[in-house]
């Protein structure tokens with residue numbers, strides 16, 4: 001959230017208070033509950049059962065106006081809460097994770113990590129996913145009606161996406177949802193579509209991933225991404241922030257067989273990754289570094305997707321002025337040099353850019369940095385344009 | 386006509402080059418140690434000898450079947466038996482149109498079963514198929530690491546890396562298609578109850594007879610196969626038939 | 632199972648290679664070829680016997696034309712059930728945990744339905760084709776106080792049981808103790824034999840099931 005939208009949001013917070021009093025004093029959300037749902041502490045539970053069905057669908061595999069490609073975060077250009085109709089199909093895609101190293105990944109939306117979904121605490125997500133692993137899906141030629149994700153991908157296709165076919169059963173598990181996993185997160189076969197809802201009851205930065213067995217392989221093959229649930233009252237520094245970026249750290253376990261790279265299970269079990277990346281490529285944040293000016297306050301939404309390793313995130317030359325562990329505004333730390341995150345842990349971190357120059361972003365577990373977990377932020381002088 | 390003439394030539398070539406193609410192999414009786422623990426103990430079962438197709442059923446063979454059993458032609462087969470993708474990769478209801486000797490795919494479990502029944506056999510049971518694979522693995526001297534690599538490579542769609550010489554000894558059990566089995570759906574159980582941990586993460590340590598990459602690869606096959614529905618038709622799902630050995 | 636199971640590969644290859652095999656000839660072949668399903672008739676062939684009735688819908692499970700034997704040792708063709716809603720489940724008679732719960736749940740549905748229950752049928756298919764003879768099923772039905780009009784406790788061939796379970800989305804396997812592990816499912820078929828409702832789990836949803844039947 002930028003300075004621009006802060007005023008808008010303050011107005012919203014006021015409106016929210018009033019609406020909440022008028023309608024249902026118990027709900028966190030400005031949206032009503034549906035039949036059969038119940039509320040505890042203002043949060044909504046007891047959502048309807050998932051539907052699994054078959055549909056003819058060959059249109060945009062990612063839909064939702066707040067679905068963005070890394071490192072972007074879509075702005076929330078509305079006040080109060082709203083319903084997000086989101087589609088994120090799962091299918092195979094050949095992606096590059098290091099120069100000359102590409103593999104047939106299992107993906108959400110065609111990139112690894114998948115698109116970032118941005119919602120606000122109290123929003124409701126109506127989620128649809130078709131398992132299209134049995135068809136080649138092109139993501140570099142944006143379809144009308146698709147998410148902003150496609151334009152961002154087309155502008156910087158650093159994973160060199162190529163359609164691939166790899167029919168497999170898959171599922172979707174949103175850590176941002178509070179539901180019965182055996183219902184909503186159930187596995188669907190190629191050709192099937194699942195639809196379910198979840199309510200963003202808690203703010204934070206969350207992982208989503210495939211939970212189909214064998215889960216280590218499905219995640220190591222690329223099925224994960226981030227959901228940012230912004231607190232309904234915002235973060236206390238919203239009016240000070242100049243830039244927001246999303247970074248997802250993850251490991252790859254690849255071995256070369258012939259001319260191809262394939263999943264190396266022994267390495268995955270031994271937690272011995274061939275590559276550790278920010279945003280899915282060892283050069284993602286080096287070839288296209290993050291940008292800011294001296295004196296700017298930069299906010300990073302950071303998720304360590306694992307699947308198995310920790311991350312000790314550090315900005316060389318910076319100190320994190322504020323850190324909200326897991327992205328929840330209640331969990332505030334100050335003055336952190338490094339933020340330690342286990343697999344599927346996250347944080348919102350802010351630092352002030354001290355002067356113009358290059359600021360390396362690293363996993364300070366240097367064995368991981370050497371495997372690729374490094375990026376850069378380029379800062380121009382304070383008065384530059 | 387040109388297309389047909391070419392496929393004739395291709396067909397003739399393959400028949401002479403691989404005479405074993407149109408036959409079956411006897412899988413000798415023996416003990417099968419289940420690589421997956423389905424009932425809290427490592428199970429050892431005796432598998433009677435049976436005959437097994439030496440390769441997955443081909444598109445040509447399936448075309449012959451649908452000509453004889455028109456109710457299994459794609460435009461006549463009711464939707465309760467397939468998900469809509471049944472043989473949609475064929476030229477017409479009765480002609481594959483290309484790759485006639487390749488394994489047939491985009492067939493549902495119902496259709497695969499009907500084929501085997503019409504042919505006097507049945508789909509192999511899970512025990513039969515996995516046992517046959519273990520027998521052939523031994524015969525082909527395929528070591529555990531290479532086996533695991535082949536399985537992972539196949540599931541990640543890089544089948545051309547499987548060693549060509551393995552395929553004959555291995556009857557194409559690996560590296561060609563995922564094969565339908567009569568009882569392919571797992572029901573992981575815990576005594577009387579359905580296992581509540583099963584079917585998600587953290588199964589490996591509890592359910593593998595041996596904790597190595599080969600067993601994990603096998604478990605991946607068990608689990609992903611189990612997650613297909615009987616109406617599923619995908620471009621990598623085919624089948625072969627088993628027959629009783631008199 | 633089948634002794635006449637010679638593979639047709641040599642023949643079919645030769646025929647296709649010769650390109651003399653036109654579609655009508657293929658049909659002629661089909662008639663010669665005995666097929667297990669033909670014993671109780673298969674799709675197109677058998678459909679003529681029902682000439683009087685409208686054709687089955689594309690979603691009707693009765694297209695399988697499976698045939699069962701019930702607890703009174705009578706043959707029950709699936710198509711015999713056409714015309715009235717059917718509540719369905721799968722059990723085995725020596726099961727004393729989940730199966731009685733499923734059957735009692737269906738009895739409760741009937742109670743909820745009151746007079747309308749007379750217009751409803753119940754099909755309880757056994758997993759255990761080896762032990763669940765009609766006599767054994769009659770005994771089980773008695774124990775469950777469900778041996779009454781409109782209730783069919785049925786058995787069939789292993790293959791037909793597998794087919795039915797697949798259509799119902801029911802997983803099962805024989806466990807080492809000789810019993811069966813199985814998913815617990817209650818379903819409702821409409822008068823045309825289409826599966827309009829399916830619930831998995833022992834959550835006693837008899838009110839919901841009764842509502843589904845009433846709404847048909």
Ligand SMILES: [Cu+2]
Pocket residue numbers: 106169170171210211212218223
């Ligand atoms: Cu998956």
